[in-house]
Amino acid sequence: MRKAEAKQLINEAYDAWDAEEWLTAAGLLEQVLAHFPDAPKSPVWWYDAALAHKFLRNWAKAYELGREAAARAPRGEGEPAFWNLGIAATIQRDWATAREAWAGFGIELPDGEGEINARFGPACVRLDTGGEREVVWIDRLCPTRGRVMNVPVTGGRRFGEVVVHDGEPKGHRVVDGREYPVFDELLLFEASDLPTLKVTVNAGEVADLDALIGLFVEEGYGAEPASSFEVLCACCSEGTHEQERTVHAGAQSVSLAAPEQEARRLLDQWAGEVLLGRSWSGLELVA
Known part of the structure; x- marks a missing residue:
């Protein structure tokens, strides 16, 4: 391939x-890279080709080209380039490459080998399944x-599942003056094997509801x-939103993540801890 032909393909790729x-963009870039893998601008071409496959959720190709980038x-x-390789390597479960990628980006990980299970603190993820967003x-x-710490209301999603998220925040949540990023889910x-249940509880005081959660x-x-959920428009969700605690006492629906027998045991224990003000009814499995 001549340089003039390569230049034309690069122009077509970026169109x-x-x-x-x-x-199309990735395919054209790969054609050029097959002949000019180490040209002065090739680091950008490798990165963009890998990024295009990331957009396509073709993780095997994002991994392959990401290593070159x-x-x-x-x-x-x-x-x-290191961050995107870290994502692709994680999804491919190549933990050695993922660790190397995070180190290349400049992130210090705890010593060890294999799957990374460290504590990077709380954040938020925007789940996206079948057009629903939560x-x-x-x-x-x-x-x-990250491991999901809420009980999702989105159908098919569960407390305790582990999701892979993107690296660029799309919004922030502010709680008690501290800002937390909101990332988009990738997959x-x-x-999680914990089922989602729904129950109606009657809590005389907010402290009673806190005791149930605890x-x-x-x-x-x-x-x-249910009183802890807040519906936001897309614009507000992707902006900086100050999140306040909104739970209240009284009768309301509560989503639970637990085996049904355990849920009944804990609900009975909670209701029996005080003489008045706590009760529950209508426990059912959410499909």
Whole structure:
């Protein structure tokens, strides 16, 4: 391939890129890279080809091309080539490459080998399944994975599942003056076997409701009162939103994440801890 032909293909690739024709753009870039893998501008071409496959959710190709992009990127300077490789390697479950990618980006991980299960703190993830969108809290296990700590109301989603999220925040939540990023979900990495249940509870005081939530959390389960949910428009969801605690006492629906027998035991225990003000009814499995 002559340089003039390569230049024409690169121009066509970025015309396709501007039109968000990711497969065409990546294919044209790969044609050029097959002949000019180490040209002065090749690091950008490798990165963009890998990024196009990330947009397509073709993780095998994003991984393959991402390795080439990262090999040509400076280490320790926050280069996005390393971040995207970290995502793709995580999804491919190549933990050695993922660890190397995070180190190349400039992130210090706890010593060890294999799957990364560290504590990167709380954040939020915008779940997206079948057009439904719900922001949930996660406990971050690595730079791109988190365990869901809410009981989702989105059908088919569960407390305790592990999701892979993107690296660029799309919004923030502010709680008690502290700001937390909201990331978009890329895929469900590990399902949860905890079913979702619904129950109607009557709590005389907010403290009674807090006691119910705490009881389930102590056992490694989840409890989410309906009064804690807040509906936001897309614009507000992707902006900076100050989140206030909105739970209230009285009768309301509560979503639970626990085996049914355990849920009944804990509900009975909660209701029996005081003489008046606590009751429950209508426990049912959510399909």
